[in-house]
Amino acid sequence: MDKPLVVVTRKIPEAGLVLLREKYELKVNTKDRALSADELKKIASGAHAILALLTDKINEELLAAAGHQLKVVANYAVGFDNIDLAAAKKHKVAITNTPGVLTEAVAEHTIALLMAVARRVVESDKFTRSGKYEGWEPELLLGHELKDKTIGILGLGRIGGRVAEIAARGFGMKIIYYDNGNRNKEMDASIGSESVSMRKVLTGADVISIHVPLLPSTKHLIGKQELESMKKNTILINTSRGPVIDEKALASALGKKTIAGAGIDVFEFEPQITKELLKLDNIVMTPHTASATIETRDAMAVLAAKNIIAVLEGRAPVTPV
Numbered sequence: 001m002d003k004p005l006v007v008v009t010r011k012i013p014e015a016g017l018v019l020l021r022e023k024y025e026l027k028v029n030t031k032d033r034a035l036s037a038d039e040l041k042k043i044a045s046g047a048h049a050i051l052a053l054l055t056d057k058i059n060e061e062l063l064a065a066a067g068h069q070l071k072v073v074a075n076y077a078v079g080f081d082n083i084d085l086a087a088a089k090k091h092k093v094a095i096t097n098t099p100g101v102l103t104e105a106v107a108e109h110t111i112a113l114l115m116a117v118a119r120r121v122v123e124s125d126k127f128t129r130s131g132k133y134e135g136w137e138p139e140l141l142l143g144h145e146l147k148d149k150t151i152g153i154l155g156l157g158r159i160g161g162r163v164a165e166i167a168a169r170g171f172g173m174k175i176i177y178y179d180n181g182n183r184n185k186e187m188d189a190s191i192g193s194e195s196v197s198m199r200k201v202l203t204g205a206d207v208i209s210i211h212v213p214l215l216p217s218t219k220h221l222i223g224k225q226e227l228e229s230m231k232k233n234t235i236l237i238n239t240s241r242g243p244v245i246d247e248k249a250l251a252s253a254l255g256k257k258t259i260a261g262a263g264i265d266v267f268e269f270e271p272q273i274t275k276e277l278l279k280l281d282n283i284v285m286t287p288h289t290a291s292a293t294i295e296t297r298d299a300m301a302v303l304a305a306k307n308i309i310a311v312l313e314g315r316a317p318v319t320p321v
């Protein structure tokens with residue numbers, strides 16, 4: 001009997017591919033770029049499983065083109081806003097993601113962005129390289145200290161929770177959070193965090209870190225009005241999804257210095273970036289690499305492969321959406 005066909009839409013670490021290769025016929029996109037919608041339809045045709053990236057649109061058209069034999073789409077990401085879940089349900093295709101294995105990497109990157117903005121690391125590096133450093137100065141490149149400052153976490157899932165823990169235990173920050181009114185009593189007891197209103201996070205925090213999924217209700221969660229309600233010393237960090245922030249409004253707030261700075265890993269129209277942001281010194285940007293550690297990308301590949309194997313062997317997926 002022919003082996004089931006597993007399609008991988010872009011090369012992922014070998015740790016996952018090896019598991020799939022042992023059992024299935026494997027077709028991996030060999031182009032060093034994301035596939036277009038048409039290319040995706042073509043490669044997916046006849047697949048029993050698709051290992052997809054967050055840049056692939058998994059919609060009605062793609063699922064129909066793949067065919068009735070398709071059983072599972074394993075997203076190589078914790079976020080799944082690239083997938084039309086209703087269409088997947090209609091086509092009886094299981095959807096899985098990669099929660100848990102990227103929590104540390106994304107939380108650490110969030111802190112990396114926060115430190116970079118607070119202590120002006122990128123600006124200082126440029127300054128030093130360009131030969132401007134002429135000797136120690138009392139007020140050269142002053143930044144912001146974190147100890148005793150308040151961090152407001154928007155969205156207290158695994159990643160938001162881990163950022164809160166690092167900020168409290170590592171930097172002695174006070175933690176407030178808004179998660180649709182939900183409280184995490186265990187965390188509150190262990191690090192003294194406090195569930196507050198969204199408004200209180202916006203108006204009371206010195207650092208705001210966003211960890212919500214992209215949903216119709218979270219698109220432009222942070223817009224002009226929200227930015228205007230923040231304190232002048234606020235540093236805004238986003239490692240969730242770009243469209244959660246109105247990027248034009250952010251550029252304007254940073255340009256007018258109505259907030260102090262931003263650390264941004266995800267963009268509203270990525271890979272395009274609102275051009276006003278590129279001219280600003282008070283923003284540090286990374287190209288959606290918050291989960292990009294060797295350990296995590298391997299673990300994501302293994303988990304996605306295990307999800308595919310489970311479904312194709314007739315078992316429940318490990319991490320279903």
Ligand code: DGY
Nearest residue numbers: 076077078079102291
């Ligand atoms: C995710 O997993 O959703 C990240 O954005 C990429 O790792």
